[in-house]
Amino acid sequence: MEPFSFATSNQLEYPVSIRIINLEGAEAPLPFSYLEEHPELRHIGSNQSPHSDLYVTVQVWAGSKPLTVPVQTAYKSFRTERRWNEWLTLPITYSTLPQNSRLAITLWDLSPTGGPDAQGHAIPFGGTTLPLFDKDNQLNKGRQKCHVYRHRRADGNDDTKTPAILPKKRAKKGAPEDVEADELERMEKLFKKHEMGEIPRVDWLDQLVFRGFERRGLQSATSPALRAAQLQRTAQSSSSKGVNDTNGVPEPSSFLLNVELPKFDFPVVFADHEYVPPPVSSLQPSITQSNVILKPPPEVQFGPGINAMDDDDGYGGRLIRVYDPEVAARDNPAESKHRRLVRSQHRNGILDKDLKPNSKVRDELNQITSYSPTHTLSPEEKDLIWKFRHHLTRNKKALTKFAKSVNWQDQSESRQAVQILGKWTDIDVDDALELLGPSFDNAALRAFAVERLRKAxxxxxxxxxxxxxxxxxxxxxxxxxxxxxxxxxxxxxxxxxxxxxxxxxxxxxxxxxxxxxxxxxxxxxxxxxxxxxxxxxxxxxxxxxxPDGVATRKTLLRQGEWICILSKISGEIKESNESIARRTERVKHFLADPKNELVTIDPPLPLPLDPSVEITGVVPEETVVFKSSLHPIKVTFKTTTGRKYPIIFKTGDDLRQDQLVIQIITLMDDLLQKENLDLKLSPYKILATSTSAGLSQFVHSMSFQAITSKYRNNPALAYLKQNNPDSHGPMGLRKETLDTFVKSCAGYCVITYILGVGDRHLDNLLLAPDGHFFHADFGYILGRDPKPFAPAMKLSKEMVDCMGGSNSEYYRQFKQYCFLAYSALRKNSNLILNLFSLMVDANIPDIKLEPDKAALKVKERFHLELSEEEAIRHLERIMDDNLNALVPVVIDKLHELVQAFRA
Missing domain, CATH: 1.25.40.70 (Phosphatidylinositol 3-kinase, accessory domain (PIK))
Incomplete structure (x- = not known):
């Protein structure tokens, strides 16, 4: 099929224009006897001369209504024929035209006595209505012959009575064929094709054909039979204004108006402008309502009496459901009035300061203050918090609940709340972070939270x-x-x-x-x-x-230049189609080039990834280009301490999600350390330098996939024994190494379970020679996983075998560390949930999918509705189910086969 190119009308920002060429045709003059009987026709210009002066007006109509003002031709005096040959530009563009647009073209004659449809001394000579789009919704172009309706204005309606193009009538049986008319029509179609370039041009031959066609047309127009028919039609139109009694549609006269529409290189097809859908609600949410999602439109239901709902559904035939998308987005007027009455100063004035709850109310208040940050307070709970607000100033955990209970749009209530803030006891950092989230936009409240952060x-x-x-x-x-x-x-x-x-x-x-x-x-x-x-x-x-700010500013700018240099070579390597060896040589040559100022960095530059490390130069010979699709580069730098610091630079990938996970792991490690629980976590550093590039620390390690390929029996233990042998240690391994492995496995198993890290396979489970176990590649979090039936916690057989099996003492220690870590992190769940709440608008891929549910997904993993003992039992069931499950083993084997096939 040959390619077909076209343009759409909504992209055509070009004014509608038309060229009025000439008027063809003639009619027999009215007899003098007829003019004597009708003196009002005596002074009409067309009745005095067959080439009297006429002018033309053009107006765009659609939907039986005018879209523009009429545009008219300039005055022109005619001698031998009525020829204007003038372009008219209308005040509307093709891009705004409806599909049913049409041009109402009226020719105007002059009469001092006026007449029907007269405008001053101008009366209609005839009119015609030309559609701008044809039946195939294509824009008409080129020359057009329009039938003129004598003594009529062009009406422009959708059901116009003055159509420029007449439908072709079938000849009646037995009627004589008009051979001359058919031949003229055939020639007209060929002329139009020639004009549009569909027929090759031969100048000398074209001129002969044009002259012959003009002579033939003149002979046809001046033939006695045609003139007799024209005279009869003219008499009928003068007496009955040209209206056919059968259907009320006027008959066209013998006049034809030749016009020309603009020609374009491609067909122009009608396409309407796609307007944005109107808002479901006019409610503009504020910062505090940024997470409010309006209710979706319901399914369409017929009204009462028209397929009404049955009584079996619990609804009568007279019940009408009303859709309100602003439910839960706007305050209920009744509830607002109730709140104002309850909290008014007249009923709860100075006495509120001395109010103290009884034992039952105290239990209710303690229950409310123990809610997680994602819990929504009921109106009754908010009123209870407000009532005992002065009593609760001594409870640091109650401040966030009090902030949620205040109507900050009410000036009086907001003013009272700000005064109470000054009396509140010091709050924890997790509560301060919650007050800085999207749910609170009061400046005084946020300033109070910042004051708490100043103490950190x-x-x-x-x-x-x-x-x-x-x-x-x-x-x-x-x-x-x-x-x-x-x-x-x-x-x-x-x-x-x-x-x-x-x-x-x-x-x-x-x-x-x-x-x-x-x-x-x-x-x-x-x-x-x-x-x-x-x-x-x-x-x-x-x-x-x-004091040293100018030097610090220069350092930050030097870091930016350093990142740009690495980005340049990384981008070139990613886009090239060379082999890995050739890419690696190109990077080494680039890094060793003195022009790039990487061989020697003087003065030493603090590394953006870790400012405590200052680099003095690059080690080009230790450069590695990895085989993955983005081809990240491993670059090793010399530091001021004499040690080497390898990093991985990646272009074309957004590292912000990995950066967030590493930051949360670092925070959790700090929380566990405060609980005197050192699980030997070693989260590598990662820093996104833009939305498509970043740095990460390279840790010398091997993936479990590589270890299992190298060692057969108990691969992880064999790998550790090779690097840390000890004949007197447990299983021939140094005890410190095995302790490090067990603790780090426990820490990462619990943390990746809480964060819902997905796509866990043996390629992103890494093991360092000293026994540190850790995870890499956090492209799926919050429960997302590309593989079906993925386990909630990644606990592979290789990990358990390295501990001595599921019945060994070290595996029991592993489980105990998991329970301790899970309990410690559950105590700090509010802090972790608040950190995720602050990231809802950070454009993190897995948070952006459902930003309002990000913190809730983490909360589900904490199981805060369970007691500590129940939560630990639940975690143990997850571990046991994962250990005995067959699906994780199958997934690892499939992943191994896929990677082998790719290699």
Missing amino acids: DDNELLLYLLQLVQALKYEHISPQSNHEATQDSSLARFLISRAANSFTLGNYFWWYVMVECDDKSQDQGPDNRAIYGKIAYDFMAELVKQ
Whole structure:
């Protein structure tokens, strides 16, 4: 099939235009006796001369209504024929035309006495209506012959009585064929094809044909039979205004108006502009309602009496369901009035300060304050919290529940709440983070949370810095350039101040902000990028005010240049079609080139991935290009301490999800350390430098897949024994190495279960020579997994065999470490849930799928509705089911076969 090209009308930003060429045809003059009987026809121009002066008006109509004002031709004096040859441009473009658009073309004669449809001294000579789109919805183009209806204005209606193109009538049986008329019609079609370029042009032959056709047309027009028919039609039109009594449609006269429409290179097909659907609700959610999802439209139901619902459903025939999409989005007026009455100062004034709950109410308050951050308070619970607000100021866990109970849009209530905040006892960091989330937009409340964060040291603040940078999206920061970014944001002022005084904080703060400035996705609009751009500018302005701020600013700029150099070679390697060996040689040559300033880095540059490490140069010979689709590059750098620091640089992948998981693992490790539980976790560092590039620390290790391919029996134990042999140790292995393996397995099993890490196979389970076990590649989290029937926890047979089997003492220790870690992390569930709540708008792939359910999915893994003992038993069942399941083994084998096939 040959390719067919066309354009759509909604993309044609070109004004509608038409060329009025000439008027063909003639009619017999009216007899003088007839003019004597009708003196009003005596002074009409066309009755005085066959070439009297006429002018033409054109107007666009659609839906039986005019779309534009009429446009008319200039005055022209005719002598031998009525020829205008003038282009008219109408005030409308093709892109806005409806499908039923048509041109109402009227020729106007002059008469001092007026007449029907007269406009001043102008009366209709005749009219015709030309559709702009044909029956195939294609735009008409080129020359058109339009039938003129004498003494009629072009009506332009959808059911027009003055159609320019008449439907072809079938000849009646026995009627004589009009051979001359058929031949003229055939020639007209051929002329049009010639004009559109569908027939090859031969100039000398074309001129002969044109002259012969003109002579033939003149002879046909002046033949006695035709003139007699024209005279008869003219007499009928003068007496009955040309109306056919049978169907009310006027008969066309012998006049034809030749017009020309613009010609385009391709057919233009009608296509309507696709308007955005109207909003389901006019409600504009505020920051506090950013997570509110309007109810979806219901299924269409017929009204009462028309297929009404049966009484079996519990609804009578007279019941009508009303769809309200704003349920749970707007306040219920009755509830709002009830709340105002309950909380009014007249009924709950000064006495509220002395109110104390009885034992039953105290139990209810304790139950409310123990709710998780994702729990929604009922109106009754909110009223109870408000009633005993003064009593609860001594309970630090009650502040977030109090903040949820306040109607911050009510000025009086908001003013009272702000006064009480000053009396509240110090709150924990997890509650402060919750107050900085998208659910609270009161500036005083957010400032109160920031004051709590001021008491955290730099190391603690670094654990939450990624989320705090995201919390800036919920601050009142204007994207306009004439406002300071930190003018109305206590959080922005706090972060900029702390980042300017600590190079480590400033390093990570700078790169987190830079990634937000680089995010050009639809989910992050230009206002968001403008806000982070202003924050970056204010940070640099604050930095240069510090004693060594100018040097720090230069260091950050040098880091950016260093990233650009690595991005250049990484992008070239990813796009090239060379072998791995050839790619590796190209990278080595690039790194060793002195022009790229990587062989020697002077002064030493703090590594963006880990600012505590300062690099002095690259080691080109240790460069490796990996075989994966994106071909990440392993680059080794020399440091000021004399040690080597290998990193992996990757282009073409968004590392923000992996960065988030590593940050949460680091935080959980810190929480476990505070519980005196060191599980030997070793989360490698990772940093996204843009939305499509980033760095990660390279840890010397082997995947379980590679280990099982190298060793046959008990591969993990054989690998560890080779690197840490001890004939006196357990199973011929150093005891410290086996302890490290057992503890790290327990830590990662629990953490990956809580985070719902998916796509676990032996290729992303890694084991370091010293016994540290860890996971890599966090492309699936929160329960997502590309494989069906994937286990909730990845506990492979190779891991258990290395511990001595499921009945060994070390496996029992492993389970005990899992239970201790799970219990410790459940105690800190609020902090972890709040961190995920702050990331709902961070454009993390697996959070973006269902942002309102991200924290809920983590909460499900904690099983907060169970007691500690029940939760531990539940975790043990998961571990036992996974250990005895066949599906994980099958998945690992299938993955091994797929990887072998790809290789």
